[in-house]
Amino acid sequence: MDSIDDLKKEYDSLFEREKKVDEELQHLLNNQSINENKFHSIKSVCQSIQLIFKDSQNLSNMINFTSNLADNVSNKVRQLDVAKGRVSSCIKRVTDILDLKACTDGVTEALNEEDYETAANHIHKYLSLDKDSLRLKSVTTDLAEKNFLDQSFNLLQESKNKLQAIVNDKYDQALKANDVPQMERFFKIFPLIGLAESGIEKFSNYLCAQINQSADKNFNVLIVTDRSDERWSVMFADSLILLFERVARVIEAYQPVIEASYGYGKIFLFVKNIQKECDKQSVRILNKFKEARQLNNILRNIQLMSNFNRNPNPGQKFEDKFDPRDLDELLTEITLISARSELYKNFITKSIMTDLNGIQNQNTAESLKTKINQVNSFINSCDLQCAIQELIGQYSLLENFFMTENINKAIQMDTITKDSLTSSVVDDVFFIIKKCIKRSLVSDNVDGCCAMFNNCSTVLESIYKDHFYSKLKLGYPSGFDLTQAIKSRFQNSEQIEKQKVYFLVTLNNIEKSIECVTMIKKSFEDYISKLFNQETQSSKDKLNTCLNDLNSVGNRLKELLEYGFNQLNSNEIRPRIKQWCEQYSVLNHKITEDEFNQNDSNDPFIQNFVKNLDQMLNSLKDSLSEKNKETFTSLLASETAILLEKSILKCSFSKYGGVQLDKEIRFLINYLTSQTSWSTREKFARLSQISILLSLENLNELFEYWNSPLAITWRLTPNEIRQLLLLRSDFKAEEVRNLKL
Amino acid sequence: MDDYKFLFKVVLIGEAGVGKTCLVRRFCQGVFPIGQAATIGVDFLIKNLEINGDKIKLQIWDTAGQERFRTITQSYYRSANAIIIVYDVSNQPSFDRLPEWLRELKQHINEKVVVILVGNKCDLTEGREIPYHIGESFAQRHNMKFIETSAKESANVEQIFQELSTTLLKQANQIFETNRKDTKTLKNDIQSNKIYNCC
Numbered sequence: 023m024d025s026i027d028d029l030k031k032e033y034d035s036l037f038e039r040e041k042k043v044d045e046e047l048q049h050l051l052n053n054q055s056i057n058e059n060k061f062h063s064i065k066s067v068c069q070s071i072q073l074i075f076k077d078s079q080n081l082s083n084m085i086n087f088t089s090n091l092a093d094n095v096s097n098k099v100r101q102l103d104v105a106k107g108r109v110s111s112c113i114k115r116v117t118d119i120l121d122l123k124a125c126t127d128g129v130t131e132a133l134n135e136e137d138y139e140t141a142a143n144h145i146h147k148y149l150s151l152d153k154d155s156l157r158l159k160s161v162t163t164d165l166a167e168k169n170f171l172d173q174s175f176n177l178l179q180e181s182k183n184k185l186q187a188i189v190n191d192k193y194d195q196a197l198k199a200n201d202v203p204q205m206e207r208f209f210k211i212f213p214l215i216g217l218a219e220s221g222i223e224k225f226s227n228y229l230c231a232q233i234n235q236s237a238d239k240n241f242n243v244l245i246v247t248d249r250s251d252e253r254w255s256v257m258f259a260d261s262l263i264l265l266f267e268r269v270a271r272v273i274e275a276y277q278p279v280i281e282a283s284y285g286y287g288k289i290f291l292f293v294k295n296i297q298k299e300c301d302k303q304s305v306r307i308l309n310k311f312k313e314a315r316q317l318n319n320i321l322r323n324i325q326l327m328s329n330f331n332r333n334p335n336p337g338q339k340f341e342d343k344f345d346p347r348d349l350d351e352l353l354t355e356i357t358l359i360s361a362r363s364e365l366y367k368n369f370i371t372k373s374i375m376t377d378l379n380g381i382q383n384q385n386t387a388e389s390l391k392t393k394i395n396q397v398n399s400f401i402n403s404c405d406l407q408c409a410i411q412e413l414i415g416q417y418s419l420l421e422n423f424f425m426t427e428n429i430n431k432a433i434q435m436d437t438i439t440k441d442s443l444t445s446s447v448v449d450d451v452f453f454i455i456k457k458c459i460k461r462s463l464v465s466d467n468v469d470g471c472c473a474m475f476n477n478c479s480t481v482l483e484s485i486y487k488d489h490f491y492s493k494l495k496l497g498y499p500s501g502f503d504l505t506q507a508i509k510s511r512f513q514n515s516e517q518i519e520k521q522k523v524y525f526l527v528t529l530n531n532i533e534k535s536i537e538c539v540t541m542i543k544k545s546f547e548d549y550i551s552k553l554f555n556q557e558t559q560s561s562k563d564k565l566n567t568c569l570n571d572l573n574s575v576g577n578r579l580k581e582l583l584e585y586g587f588n589q590l591n592s593n594e595i596r597p598r599i600k601q602w603c604e605q606y607s608v609l610n611h612k613i614t615e616d617e618f619n620q621n622d623s624n625d626p627f628i629q630n631f632v633k634n635l636d637q638m639l640n641s642l643k644d645s646l647s648e649k650n651k652e653t654f655t656s657l658l659a660s661e662t663a664i665l666l667e668k669s670i671l672k673c674s675f676s677k678y679g680g681v682q683l684d685k686e687i688r689f690l691i692n693y694l695t696s697q698t699s700w701s702t703r704e705k706f707a708r709l710s711q712i713s714i715l716l717s718l719e720n721l722n723e724l725f726e727y728w729n730s731p732l733a734i735t736w737r738l739t740p741n742e743i744r745q746l747l748l749l750r751s752d753f754k755a756e757e758v759r760n761l762k763l
Numbered sequence: 764m765d766d767y768k769f770l771f772k773v774v775l776i777g778e779a780g781v782g783k784t785c786l787v788r789r790f791c792q793g794v795f796p797i798g799q800a801a802t803i804g805v806d807f808l809i810k811n812l813e814i815n816g817d818k819i820k821l822q823i824w825d826t827a828g829q830e831r832f833r834t835i836t837q838s839y840y841r842s843a844n845a846i847i848i849v850y851d852v853s854n855q856p857s858f859d860r861l862p863e864w865l866r867e868l869k870q871h872i873n874e875k876v877v878v879i880l881v882g883n884k885c886d887l888t889e890g891r892e893i894p895y896h897i898g899e900s901f902a903q904r905h906n907m908k909f910i911e912t913s914a915k916e917s918a919n920v921e922q923i924f925q926e927l928s929t930t931l932l933k934q935a936n937q938i939f940e941t942n943r944k945d946t947k948t949l950k951n952d953i954q955s956n957k958i959y960n961c962c
Contacts, residue, residue: 399800479841479842
């Protein structure tokens with residue numbers, strides 16, 4: 023330290039430091055309480071952590087302990103389970119052996135006491151024992167047990183054979199003695215002793231014999247029935263229903279018994295056996311039916327007659343051309359026979375199906391399906407169904423003959439009554455068609471109905487349509503056609519009038535027939551969906567497809583109607599309108615304003631033209647049906663539009679000539695619109711536009727209609743417009759050609 | 764409604780047991796039914812095909828071959844677009860009866876119907892009784908297409924129906940087109956006549 027200054031300096035710096043230290047100290051002291059607090063809390067946390075640590079150690083110990091315990095327990099349970107399994111198989115074995123013993127003891131005893139039910143139950147139990155496993159296990163065990171088992175088995179096998187022999191024997195005895203309760207008693211025992219199939223066979227043989235007996239009785243009554251009997255005309259159908267009812271009763275009565283004693287799935291076999299007898303009996307009745315009703319004879323005659331109709335041979339004559347009306351009863355009886363066998367078929371199918379569905383734990387749906395297929399194919403191809411199908415084939419031949427002959431007759435007797443627009447043929451023919459289809463539906467046989475629909479379409483498209491065609495081919499006699507004019511010279515006016523009426527009536531006939539076809543189709547569609555409700559989808563499709571063919575009949579008739587109107591058009595409408603239109607082209611259309619005004623009071627053309635149209639419309643209006651009237655008027659309007667346009671193109675116009683035309687076209691449209699329910703404007707669109715073109719003030723005015731916001735939809739091409747504008751004598755050809763369209 | 768351009772009806776005929784049902788099942792369902800029972804009456808199946816982009820629907824009528832069911836099956840001939848006559852190459856009588864089948868057909872069908880002759884069961888090489896060329900020349904003589912098939916081994920089955928549908932389709936399209944052209948040209952004629960006849 024050299025000087026005071028230095029000291030002072032030192033002092034100052036020390037003082038500074040002291041101050042700093044003080045401040046720091048103060049700061050630390052201030053924090054003391056907070057730190058202390060923190061320290062305290064840490065301390066307490068430490069304590070709890072120690073506690074947690076201890077607890078978790080405890081817990082882990084406990085879990086370890088429990089897990090060991092659980093392992094132990096489960097081990098024991100496993101052992102117990104094995105033990106239990108052994109115990110239960112042991113118990114089963116003991117029971118089996120006890121059963122076996124009981125069976126062995128019981129069967130002998132029951133046999134001695136002739137208690138066959140008990141004996142059979144013992145045998146049934148024995149048969150259901152798992153013999154192999156009983157024996158297999160006995161290999162390891164002692165010899166005594168093996169001996170016992172072998173003995174028991176042998177004894178039971180013996181008893182089974184014995185019982186089978188006894189039951190067979192007793193059943194046969196009961197059969198001989200006709201002791202039904204005894205037979206039913208043993209019938210129930212068969213399935214218990216492993217003789218299910220032969221049981222069903224034996225018993226159904228007996229039932230067949232029963233059916234045979236009663237069928238014989240019925241058959242004998244049937245063959246002596248004579249014409250005086252009121253059921254004579256359907257006696258074979260009656261006889262069949264008696265048979266079917268008898269068979270159905272048998273099946274109905276024994277189905278529950280069989281299902282109870284034999285289990286489900288055996289009815290098919292049972293029905294199969296019974297059906298054999300049913301086939302035999304029903305075929306016998308059907309053969310007798312054919313013989314008594316001379317079916318083959320009738321079929322042969324029909325064959326000859328239709329061959330004759332196809333290739334008429336003048337040398338050949340049918341003296342005994344029989345009346346198709348005689349077939350009526352026969353046809354009805356066949357449909358009844360068919361309907362009843364369908365009913366019976368449905369019954370047995372249902373019986374077998376409910377039984378099949380009763381089988382528990384079906385192996386697979388697949389096996390059930392094969393079974394069902396087997397059943398269906400059996401039922402459909404049994405003798406009865408084949409015979410019925412054959413009969414239905416013959417029926418469709420007869421019904422077709424009946425229908426065709428009656429329709430031919432209706433055509434021959436076709437008459438026109440005064441107040442009717444149509445002739446008798448339409449009502450008659452559709453009455454016959456409806457009758458025949460309805461009758462075929464009674465048969466309930468899908469193929470028979472389909473064939474009938476096909477035959478109806480054929481007849482309508484051939485004979486019936488041809489009848490109308492032959493009338494229309496002659497044309498409408500109007501005197502305009504050259505060939506007709508020649509013809510008309512040899513015909514008196516009365517005949518001409520008659521032909522006119524025929525022609526128009528034919529148009530109405532066709533129109534009504536189209537309606538009838540649609541109606542028939544519709545009504546039988548509903549009918550079919552109800553009647554064949556239970557049939558398979560493919561059968562329903564088949565029916566509907568055949569019925570739908572009537573649509574094509576409708577289309578053929580529509581084509582024919584169109585042809586008829588074409589005839590009418592070329593014979594009558596077109597020549598007349600053409601003549602009237604030609605008058606237009608001889609008139610002067612290059613008229614002045616004065617002449618135009620004069621025309622107002624003295625019409626040169628249109629009033630007369632409309633009067634002519636009106637006369638033609640009125641002459642046919644009352645002879646045409648509502649729809650045909652529309653067609654006729656529409657045809658008239660179209661022809662007028664076309665022919666008038668042609669005439670206009672032959673003329674030359676002044677502006678006032680064009681205005682005159684415009685007025686005339688409006689007049690014409692108004693008249694035709696008043697005659698129809700539809701709009702005529704469409705047909706006259708071109709003409710209206712032509713009149714606009716011809717009445718233009720000048721060429722520039724055209725652009726008010728062309729390419730302007732108000733432009734109309736033109737039915738005329740630019741070239742046509744130019745051609746038309748050239749008809750105006752005051753328009754310059756060059757300007758018209760240069761128009762930019 | 765399903766969508767198709769044309770619907771054709773095809774009817775299969777021929778003696779009992781020549782394999783008509785098997786052919787149809789093979790074609791429509793791709794199976795060969797073993798132990799198929801005799802058809803009674805008429806079976807009906809539908810198959811949709813597409814040929815050259817045109818969708819067509821085939822209505823196939825599989826008829827019973829047995830004589831006693833014949834009257835029912837005859838009612839289907841008239842509306843058929845095509846007829847398939849089937850015989851069994853291992854069965855001489857089924858071939859010998861063909862003229863009779865043709866006679867029966869003639870009574871019921873019009874000339875537009877496509878008829879095709881099919882010799883089925885050509886897999887039976889050992890039992891064959893009718894050589895290919897005999898069948899073929901018979902078909903030629905009667906203006907029919909000819910094909911040998913095996914429903915069992917699925918040989919040529921598709922081809923019958925393809926062949927037949929192609930022919931039918933060509934026919935139908937022709938009619939369809941001419942109809943359209945007719946109406947078109949008719950309209951054109953009327954329009955052009957209107958103008959030029961008179962100027």
